[in-house]
Amino acid sequence: MKTWTSELMRAVRAVILLAVLLCGIYPLAVWGIGQLLFPDKANGSLLKQGEKTVGSVLIAQPFTAPEYFHPRPSAVDYSCSRVSSGGSNLGPLSRSLSNQVAKQSTRYRQENGLPASFMIPGDALTASASGLDPHISPADAAAQAARVARARGMNRKQVLRMVQRQLEGRQLGLFGEPRINVLRLNLALDGHE
Amino acid sequence: MESIHWIQLSLFVGLLLLLTHPFGWYLHRVLETKAKTIFSPVVGGCEKLLFKVLGPGAEKEQSWKQYGISLAFFSLAGMLLTYFILRLQHILPLNPQNLAAVDPALAFNTAASFATNTNWQSYAGESTLSYFSQMVGLTFHNFVSAAAGIAVAAALVRGVVRKSALTIGNFWNDLIRVTLHLLLPLSFLLALIFMSQGVIQNFQADTAVTCLETKAGQARSQSIPQGPVASQEAIKMLGTNGGGFFNANSAHPYENPTPLSNFFQLLAILLIPSALTRYLGLMAGNKKHGWAVWSAMAVLFLASLLVCWRAESLGNKRLPTAGVSRTGNMEGKEVRFGVFNSALFATVTTAASCGAVNSMHDSFTPLGGLMPLLNIQLGEVVFGGVGSGLYGMLVFVILAVFIAGLMVGRTPEYLGKKIESADIKLCAFYILISAILILGPAAWAAVSRWGTAGIGNDGPHGLSEILYAFSSAAGNNGSAFAGYTAISTMANIVLGLAMLAGRFMLIVPVLALAGNLAGKKAIPAGSGSFPVHGLTFIALLIGTILIVGLLTFFPPLSLGPVVEHFIMTGSGKLF
Numbered sequence: 078m079k080t081w082t083s084e085l086m087r088a089v090r091a092v093i094l095l096a097v098l099l100c101g102i103y104p105l106a107v108w109g110i111g112q113l114l115f116p117d118k119a120n121g122s123l124l125k126q127g128e129k130t131v132g133s134v135l136i137a138q139p140f141t142a143p144e145y146f147h148p149r150p151s152a153v154d155y156s157c158s159r160v161s162s163g164g165s166n167l168g169p170l171s172r173s174l175s176n177q178v179a180k181q182s183t184r185y186r187q188e189n190g191l192p193a194s195f196m197i198p199g200d201a202l203t204a205s206a207s208g209l210d211p212h213i214s215p216a217d218a219a220a221q222a223a224r225v226a227r228a229r230g231m232n233r234k235q236v237l238r239m240v241q242r243q244l245e246g247r248q249l250g251l252f253g254e255p256r257i258n259v260l261r262l263n264l265a266l267d268g269h270e
Numbered sequence: 271m272e273s274i275h276w277i278q279l280s281l282f283v284g285l286l287l288l289l290t291h292p293f294g295w296y297l298h299r300v301l302e303t304k305a306k307t308i309f310s311p312v313v314g315g316c317e318k319l320l321f322k323v324l325g326p327g328a329e330k331e332q333s334w335k336q337y338g339i340s341l342a343f344f345s346l347a348g349m350l351l352t353y354f355i356l357r358l359q360h361i362l363p364l365n366p367q368n369l370a371a372v373d374p375a376l377a378f379n380t381a382a383s384f385a386t387n388t389n390w391q392s393y394a395g396e397s398t399l400s401y402f403s404q405m406v407g408l409t410f411h412n413f414v415s416a417a418a419g420i421a422v423a424a425a426l427v428r429g430v431v432r433k434s435a436l437t438i439g440n441f442w443n444d445l446i447r448v449t450l451h452l453l454l455p456l457s458f459l460l461a462l463i464f465m466s467q468g469v470i471q472n473f474q475a476d477t478a479v480t481c482l483e484t485k486a487g488q489a490r491s492q493s494i495p496q497g498p499v500a501s502q503e504a505i506k507m508l509g510t511n512g513g514g515f516f517n518a519n520s521a522h523p524y525e526n527p528t529p530l531s532n533f534f535q536l537l538a539i540l541l542i543p544s545a546l547t548r549y550l551g552l553m554a555g556n557k558k559h560g561w562a563v564w565s566a567m568a569v570l571f572l573a574s575l576l577v578c579w580r581a582e583s584l585g586n587k588r589l590p591t592a593g594v595s596r597t598g599n600m601e602g603k604e605v606r607f608g609v610f611n612s613a614l615f616a617t618v619t620t621a622a623s624c625g626a627v628n629s630m631h632d633s634f635t636p637l638g639g640l641m642p643l644l645n646i647q648l649g650e651v652v653f654g655g656v657g658s659g660l661y662g663m664l665v666f667v668i669l670a671v672f673i674a675g676l677m678v679g680r681t682p683e684y685l686g687k688k689i690e691s692a693d694i695k696l697c698a699f700y701i702l703i704s705a706i707l708i709l710g711p712a713a714w715a716a717v718s719r720w721g722t723a724g725i726g727n728d729g730p731h732g733l734s735e736i737l738y739a740f741s742s743a744a745g746n747n748g749s750a751f752a753g754y755t756a757i758s759t760m761a762n763i764v765l766g767l768a769m770l771a772g773r774f775m776l777i778v779p780v781l782a783l784a785g786n787l788a789g790k791k792a793i794p795a796g797s798g799s800f801p802v803h804g805l806t807f808i809a810l811l812i813g814t815i816l817i818v819g820l821l822t823f824f825p826p827l828s829l830g831p832v833v834e835h836f837i838m839t840g841s842g843k844l845f
Contacts, residue, residue, distance in 0.1 A: 083327070085347070100410050103454060108472065111462075112471075120496075133477070140482070145482070160396075160493060163630075166726055168731035171727055203601040206518060206627070248528055254608035
């Protein structure tokens with residue numbers, strides 16, 4: 078019994094000491110170095126215009142107007158006051174999923190004036206995992222370019238050139254997928270690089 | 271399945287293989303010696319202090335029972351710490367959003383989940399937990415549950431290689447050495463890499479953003495949650511924990527912003543489990559044995575990945591396909607990761623007992639979702655969790671050696687130790703318990719109101735959700751078919767108990783096995799000894815794992831993902 082009590086007290090001492098080190102010193106050290114070396118990134122990759130914060134490069138914003146490129150459908154409402162995250166979690170045989178995709182494909186075709194023969198890129202019809210996906214595929218951007226050009230009174234080629242300039246290739250030429258950051262592209266269209 | 275993805279895959283597996291060698295050596299140095307390491311100048315002071323405060327009992331050799339008692343007390347104390355932090359978070363510091371106290375059942379579930387290295391997310395991080403709860407209540411277990419897992423694996427390996435010994439090491443010593451010399455410094459480096467990619471680390475309240483697009487002349491605003499994410503993210507991966515800071519886990523751009531951060535996350539999950547096979551080889555004085563175990567793991571890993579990747583690339587046949595280009599199944603996936611990196615992540619996180627996700631497994635195609643589920647059910651021995659992967663695998667190794675012995679009619683032996691009735695009983699107990707803990711509660715949930723209330727998708731997918739939840743809980747994985755919401759008090763408690771049993775009811779037979787093997791005399795290997803390296807051994811080991819796993823789980827799987835696959839390909843039925 079005595080050894081059990083002493084072992085329990087040893088456990089309590091270990092928990093306290095390790096908590097101070099692993100949950101106090103360690104995260105504070107990471108925080109300090111982060112603020113020193115990567116202040117922009119550690120604070121959320123925020124984009125500022127003067128005093129105003131206009132968004133985070135990493136978090137999608139709601140865009141519905143024709144003169145802006147639109148992000149992917151989302152299972153969470155990223156325009157609401159506090160951004161939550163998550164996917165639809167609809168299974169492959171879900172009727173709601175099937176209906177949502179059908180509805181979105183009709184809307185997408187109408188908005189962009191696409192013929193029935195046009196193949197819509199899959200990412201434009203499906204909700205992302207985080208609900209905050211800041212990117213769209215290059216194919217999605219290309220399909221939206223004509224609409225944006227029309228709404229802005231620009232030439233489609235001009236818009237496509239801007240899309241091309243915002244194209245992020247595979248990282249180090251190798252990792253991930255080519256993509257376009259919607260917020261960055263829309264900011265560029267508005268004349269803020 | 272483009273060639274660039276094959277290159278990414280080769281790079282991943284190649285780098286893992288390359289790192290296994292030095293890290294296995296390093297693990298051996300940390301666990302089996304008191305020698306200084308390259309991190310001693312930084313953590314040496316803490317190490318001295320900890321040993322001083324814990325007293326001589328933290329260095330004396332322990333029997334398997336003493337080892338188990340130390341581990342049990344330590345886990346209990348840690349679990350209580352987390353439980354009370356969650357219950358009291360409203361009066362604790364670092365709560366800029368003024369989140370309320372966590373309710374008792376959810377606090378129990380979360381404390382159990384983190385103390386057992388499961389990290390099942392019954393909570394939604396950004397809307398339930400304060401920064402203090404995340405940083406202290408959760409990060410604490412991310413470190414120590416991982417260290418405890420490695421400690422138990424080391425204890426078992428010592429039991430195998432020691433001769434006529436009464437002891438299997440000291441729990442406190444293993445805990446401290448692994449935490450200070452391995453987990454802490456590596457987490458720190460990893461956190462820096464993550465921050466360089468855009469993972470956040472701050473203590474600010476939500477950031478208010480004025481959106482670019484106005485609606486009807488009105489400015490719209492967005493409020494973005496912040497927090498100390500990078501420090502937690504690093505150990506979440508390295509310790510195969512997997513509990514996310516945010517609800518969307520590693521799919522959230524603040525947790526996993528770029529393909530490169532994703533690559534490092536993948537590598538961090540498998541690094542230690544893979545290196546432990548090398549540690550096994552070094553301890554056994556038979557490096558080929560370590561590589562043979564690694565190879566068996568790699569074969570199962572690649573097979574599982576290829577099925578998942580292929581299924582996800584083919585996409586969802588049931589979606590209105592007219593005029594949609596075939597880019598694979600992108601529902602619940604991020605553009606920066608695409609189908610390949612999502613399938614790879616899903617395979618890695620379930621092969622190990624990590625449970626972090628960068629895509630939503632619930633929205634995978636039937637076969638794509640079957641593979642992560644099967645990985646968990648096979649016992650997470652394909653690399654597996656830190657420590658738990660190796661000790662689970664050694665149970666299968668002993669079983670395989672036993673079967674080989676039966677086939678040739680000789681007394682089975684493993685690394686010079688006779689495998690006798692008591693050892694096989696403990697292995698059988700381990701395997702039976704893990705199956706019962708998954709299937710029992712899952713069956714109960716499937717026929718009860720509290721269990722079915724949380725189902726998010728109708729049809730066979732609903733059963734898959736229940737099956738996944740209980741496999742994940744008892745298997746200490748923590749990923750989910752997240753459409754299943756276990757918010758009821760009953761579901762939280764049953765899942766919490768399943769996690770505790772799935773961890774500690776398996777550690778007990780493992781430690782008993784370690785103690786039993788340690789006490790045996792070594793016999794020299796003879797010409798009739800079954801070699802534990804080479805192709806025959808690898809094939810036998812893989813066969814044993816598959817036969818045990820498939821015989822146990824094929825019936826329920828055939829009612830879930832398998833039948834769902836045939837409905838998808840063979841009919842137009844939707845649910």
